[in-house]
Amino acid sequence: MAAILVFTAACSKDNKNNGNNNGNNASPSAVDSSPSASESTPASEAPKDKVTFTFFNGVANAPDANMNETTIGKILEDQTGVNFKMEHLVGDLKAKIGTMIASNDYPDVIDPDAGIDQLLDAGAFIDLTDLIEKYPNIKRVYGPYLSQMKAADGKIYFIPFSNVVGGYTPDPNINQGAFWIQRRVLKEAGYPKLKTLDEYTKLIEDFVAKHKNEGLTGLITLTHDWRFFATSNVPMHLDGYPNDGNVEVDMTTFEAKTYYTTDSTKRWLQKLNDLNSKGLFDKASFVDNYDQYLAKLSSKKVVGFFDYGWQSGNARNLLKDAARQDPAQDDFVYQPMPLTWDGGKDQLQDPPGFVKNRGLGISVSARDPERIMEYWDNLLKEENQVLRSWGIKGETYEVDGNGRFFRTEEQIKKIDEPFNLKFGFRYYAWDWPQYGTNSTLSDGNALAPGYQPEVFQMSLTAEDKLILDKYGVKTYAELFAKPDDRVWFPAWGIPKAQGSPEQIWETTKDEITKKYYPKLVLAKPADFEKVWGDYLAAFSKLDTAGYEKWYTAQIKAAIDAAK
Numbered sequence: 179m180a181a182i183l184v185f186t187a188a189c190s191k192d193n194k195n196n197g198n199n200n201g202n203n204a205s206p207s208a209v210d211s212s213p214s215a216s217e218s219t220p221a222s223e224a225p226k227d228k229v230t231f232t233f234f235n236g237v238a239n240a241p242d243a244n245m246n247e248t249t250i251g252k253i254l255e256d257q258t259g260v261n262f263k264m265e266h267l268v269g270d271l272k273a274k275i276g277t278m279i280a281s282n283d284y285p286d287v288i289d290p291d292a293g294i295d296q297l298l299d300a301g302a303f304i305d306l307t308d309l310i311e312k313y314p315n316i317k318r319v320y321g322p323y324l325s326q327m328k329a330a331d332g333k334i335y336f337i338p339f340s341n342v343v344g345g346y347t348p349d350p351n352i353n354q355g356a357f358w359i360q361r362r363v364l365k366e367a368g369y370p371k372l373k374t375l376d377e378y379t380k381l382i383e384d385f386v387a388k389h390k391n392e393g394l395t396g397l398i399t400l401t402h403d404w405r406f407f408a409t410s411n412v413p414m415h416l417d418g419y420p421n422d423g424n425v426e427v428d429m430t431t432f433e434a435k436t437y438y439t440t441d442s443t444k445r446w447l448q449k450l451n452d453l454n455s456k457g458l459f460d461k462a463s464f465v466d467n468y469d470q471y472l473a474k475l476s477s478k479k480v481v482g483f484f485d486y487g488w489q490s491g492n493a494r495n496l497l498k499d500a501a502r503q504d505p506a507q508d509d510f511v512y513q514p515m516p517l518t519w520d521g522g523k524d525q526l527q528d529p530p531g532f533v534k535n536r537g538l539g540i541s542v543s544a545r546d547p548e549r550i551m552e553y554w555d556n557l558l559k560e561e562n563q564v565l566r567s568w569g570i571k572g573e574t575y576e577v578d579g580n581g582r583f584f585r586t587e588e589q590i591k592k593i594d595e596p597f598n599l600k601f602g603f604r605y606y607a608w609d610w611p612q613y614g615t616n617s618t619l620s621d622g623n624a625l626a627p628g629y630q631p632e633v634f635q636m637s638l639t640a641e642d643k644l645i646l647d648k649y650g651v652k653t654y655a656e657l658f659a660k661p662d663d664r665v666w667f668p669a670w671g672i673p674k675a676q677g678s679p680e681q682i683w684e685t686t687k688d689e690i691t692k693k694y695y696p697k698l699v700l701a702k703p704a705d706f707e708k709v710w711g712d713y714l715a716a717f718s719k720l721d722t723a724g725y726e727k728w729y730t731a732q733i734k735a736a737i738d739a740a741k
Contacts, residue, residue, distance in 0.1 A: 227259065228255070228259045228260070228261065229259065229260055229261070229545075229546065229549060230244070230246075230260075230261040230262065230263050231260065231261070231262050231263070231285075231286040231287060231544070231545070231546075231549075231550060232262070232263050232265070232285035232286045232287070233262040233263065233264045233265070233285060233286065233287040233288075233289075234264075234265050234267075234278075234284075234285040234287070234288045234289070234290070235264055235265065235266045235267065235289050235609055236267050236271050236274075236275070236288070236289055236290040236291035236292070236293055237266065237267060237289075237291050237609075238266050238267045238268065238468055238469065239266065239492065239604070240264075240266060240599060240604050240605060241266070241599070242263075242264060242265050242266055243263075243264055243599075243605065244261055244262070244263050244264075245261055245262045245263075245264060245602065245605060246261040248599075248600065248601060248602030248605055248606075249569075249570075249600070249601045249602055250565055250566055250569075250601060250602030250603070250605070250606050251602050251605070251606075253565060254553065254556065254557060254562065254565075257556055257562075258549075258552060258553045258556050259549075260549055260550070260552070260553040262287065262553075264605065265285065270403060271290070271291065271292060271293045271403055271404060272293060272296065272403075274293075275290055275293040275296045275297060276296070278297075278302070279296065279297070279300040279302065282543075283543060284302055284541035284542065284543040284544075285541060285543070286540065286541060286543065286544040286545065286550065287538065287539070287540055287541065287544070287550060288302070288303075288538070288539055288541055289537070289538045289539075289609045290539075291404070291536060292404040292536075294336065294535065294536060294537070294539075295535075295674075295676055295681075297539070298329075298335060298676070299676040301542065302539075302541055302542060303335040303336055303539035303540065303541060303542070304335075304539075304540050304541070304542055304544065304547060305333040305334065305335065306333075306334045306335065306336070306337065306539075306540065306551075307328075307332075307333050307334045309547065309548070309551050310324070310334065310551075312548075312551070313551050313552070313554070313555035314555070315555045315556070315558035315559055316337075316551070316554060316555050316558055316611060318558070319341060319343055319558050319611070319613065320337065320341060320611075322341075323338070323341050323532065326532060326534050327534065327537075330675075335539055336537035336538055336539035337537050337538050337539070337554075337611050338532070338533055338534060338536060338537040339533070339536070339537065339538070339608060339609070339610075339611075339612060339614065340531070340532055340533045340614050341532065341613070341614045342530075342613075342614045342616055342617050343613040343614065343617040343618070343625075344613075344617050344618035344619060344620065344625075345617075345618035345622075346530060346616050346617075346618070347616050347617065347618050347624040347625070347626070347629045348616070348629070348655065349615075349616070349626075349628070349629055349655060350628070350629065350631070350634045350653035350654065350655050351487065351628055351634070351653070351654050351655065352487045352514040352527075352654045352655065352658070353486070353487035353488045353491075354420075354421065354486055354487055354488070354526060354527050354528050355411070355415050355420075355421060355484070355485075355486050355487075355526040355527075356484070356485075356486075356487060356514030356515060356516065356526060356658075357372075357375075357378055357482065357483075357484050357514070357515045357516075357517045358482060358483050358484070358485065358490070358494075358512040358513065358514055358515070359372075359378065359381070359382070359481065359482040359512065359513055359515060360478075360480075360481055360482070360509065360510055360511070360512060360513075361508060361509055361510070361511050361512070361513050361641075361645060362509035362510065363381060363382065363385045363481060363482075364381075364513060364645070364648075365509070365645075366385065366388075367381055367384075367385075369645070369648040369649065371649065372515045372517060373516075373517060373518070373521035374517055374518065374519065374520065374521045375416060375446075375449060375517050375519065377517075377521075378482065378515060378517055379396075379397070379449060379453060382396045382397060382458065382481050382482050383396065383453075383456065383458060385481060386458060386481060392479070393479060394479055394480075394481055395458075395459075395460045395474070395479055395480045395481065396453060396456075396457075396458030396459060396481050396482065397450075397453055397458060397459050397460070397480075397481065397482050397483060398459070398460040398462075398463045398466075398471065398474060398475075398480055398483050399450070399463045399483065399484065400463070400468070400471050400483075400485055400489070400490075401463055401464050401466075401692075401695075401696075402466065402467045402468045402471065403467075403468070405468060405489065406688070406691070406692060407423075408484065408485050408486065408489065409463075409484075409695065410438075410691055410695070411423075412446050412484050413437050413440065413442040413443040413445070413446045414426055414437055414442075415484075415517075415518075415524070415525070415526055416442060416445075416446065416517065416518055416519045417437065417442050417518070417519065418518050418519075418522060418523055418524060418525055419525050420525040420526070420527070420528055420529060420661060420664070420667065420668075421486075421528060421668060421670070422434075422664075422667065422668055422669035422670060423668060423669050423670025423671075424436055424438075424669075424670065424684065424687070424725075424729075425437075425669055425726065425729050427664065427666070427669060427733055429662065432730070432733050432734055432737060433726070433730050433733075434669065434726055434729035434730045434732075434733055435726055436722055436725065436726060438687065438691065438717060439714055439717050439722075442519065444710060445519070447695065447698045447699055447710075448698075448706060450698075450699040451698060451699050451700075451701060451703060451706050452703065454699055454700055455702070455703050459699070460474070460480075461700060464695075464696040464699070464700070472490070472492055472493040473493075475490060475493035475494065475497075475512075476493040476494075476496045476497060478497070478510040483512075487514070490512075492595070494511070494512055495594075495595050496595060497510050497511050497512065498511055499594040499595055501639065501641065502591060502594075502639060505639065505640070505641055508639065508641035508642075511641075513645060514654055514657065514658075515657070516657055516658040516659065523659045524658055524659050525659060525661055525662065526658055526659075527655065527658050527659075527660070527661045528661060528667070528668070529661035529662060529663055529664045529667050530616075530661075530663070530667070531664070531667035531668050531671070532671075533668060533671040534671050534672070534673060535670075535671050535672070535673045536671070538609060538610065538611065554610070554611045557610060557611060557612070558611055558612070558613075560619060560620060563612065563613050563619070563625060564619065566602070566603075566606035566607075566610075566612070567603075567606075567607075567613075567625050567626060567627065568583055568627055569601060569603070573589075574589055574593060574601070575589065575627065576589075581621055581622075581623075582623065582630075582632060583623045583624075583627070583630060583632075583633075584630070584632045584633055584636065585627065585633050585636060585637075586636075587636065590633075590636055590637050613625050615629070616629070634653065635652075665736055665737055665740040666732070666733045666736035666737065669729065669732075669733065672729075672732050672736075679721060679724055679725070679728070680725055680728050680729075683720055683721060683722070683724075683725040686720055687717075687720060690713070690716050690717055690720075693716075694709065694712070694713040694716065697709050697713075698710060698713065
C-alpha cells in the first residue's frame, strides 16, 4: 500500500533556489536557529573507513559527479568519511523510476522529484522515524515539521527541503513565475511598463518584424515530461493567482476551482495559436526536451517566454555571465515582467509555504543508512549550512565589522556557473536535508547570499541598475505584487493517495492536455473552435466536480487547523 502523507496546515516558508549562488514576515512557526550544544561541537571525527554512496537526482540540473570532486563535498568527506556519487536524470523520469522498481535495485539515496509517488507505492524508501530521533541536528531543523512529514501509517519516508529555520528572508530576485523578455526589446521600445499579455505579445511581434534578418523566435514554451506545467499553468497566473497547481482558490469563499476548461485557458491557447499562425511561436516547443529548451533560451534568439525562475535559471545565468564579461551582451539578458489579463494585481510570486509531497529518501537497497544519516546530520550543522550556501570565508565571502556577510566585487565576478559546479554550490543548492532557502542564520545573516541585501546590490551590474531605475525599483521583486498569505500553500503539495479519484483525475487530465494543447496551438486558426470543442468533450468525462470538492475540503481543513 502506498505511503501517503497526512495533510496538515502549511505554516513554514520557502522559495526554491534556482542554483545561482549568487512577502514577508518571520514565520510564526520558524525554528529557533540558535546553535544547539550538539552543533557547537566540532565536526564528527571522520571514520577510519571511507565510503561512497549512490545518489539519484530526478532533475537534470547538473552533470553527474562525485561530490568529493567539489570543494564543498571534499570538506564534508573529510569530516565524515562519506562521499556521494550523484547521477542526474537523463530521459523520462517515470520510465527511469519504473526500471528501478522492476529490478528492485535502487541507488542508496533518491530525490525523485515528481516521481516520488511511484517509489512510495513500491515501498522503495525505509522508515526514517526512529533514525531522526538519533540525530540532534536533523531533529533540531525538522522538529516543527515532523507531524507534516508523516505518512498515513505514521512513518516518515522522506525529508522535504522547504523548511524555514530562523526568520524568513524575502527574495529580491525572481525565482518563481514571470513573463521574461530580452532587455533589448524593452530598451528599443523606451522601457514600457508591460502589464497585460496583449501588450507583451504585441511588443514581441513588433520587435521581430523590425529584425527580420536575425532568425528570431518570438515565443517558446516548455512542455517536456512533468515540466508541462510551465505551459499549462499560465492561465492561472494571468487570472491573478499563484502556483497552486491545478486549482485557483477563491480568497473569499476558499473554494477550489480548476481552470482547464475556462475562457482563460481558451484565451491563452488561442493567443499561442495566433502567434503560431504569424510564425512567432516555436512549434518545436511540443517536442523539445528540457536541455534543448535551455539551449534555445541561451542562444540569444528567443525574444520571450513564460517560466519559473528556478527552472530557467541555468540558461539565464549563462547570459548573465556573458554580460558581466561584455556589457554589450546585456541586451540578451531576460527581464521578468508581471502580467495579468486585465493589468491588475498579479500573484506570480509564491506566498510562504511548506511542500510536503517532495523530498529525499534512503532506499531499501542502501548499505548503511546510519552513515547516510550521520552525513546529513553533520551537513545540518550551521557552519556547514554556511559552507554549502556562502562557501569559505576569505575565498567566496567576507564578514564586516558588524558581523554581516558580504561578497567583494572580485568574488561575485568569479562565482559564475563553471565555478558553481566546481566549488559545489550547484550540487548543494537543493536536494539535501538543509535549511530552507528563505532561512536566516543565528547571527541574523540570510542563509542564501542572493537574499542578503548587501550581496544583491553588489551583484548588480551597471546595466542591471539602469533597467531597475527605468522601472523605479531597487530589486526585481518590487516589480511584482506582494503575495497574499495562503496557509494551505501550495495546494499542489497536498498529498494524494495512489489510485485515489484525485490522483486518477490528475493523471487523466495530463493525458488530455498533452494530447490536445499541441493540436490547439498548431491548428489553423479557422479550426481552433472545432478542436476546442473536441477538447471540452474529452475533458467532460472527468469527475472535475468531485476533484474540486475534495480540494475545497482540504483547503478549508488547512485554514481551520491554522486558527
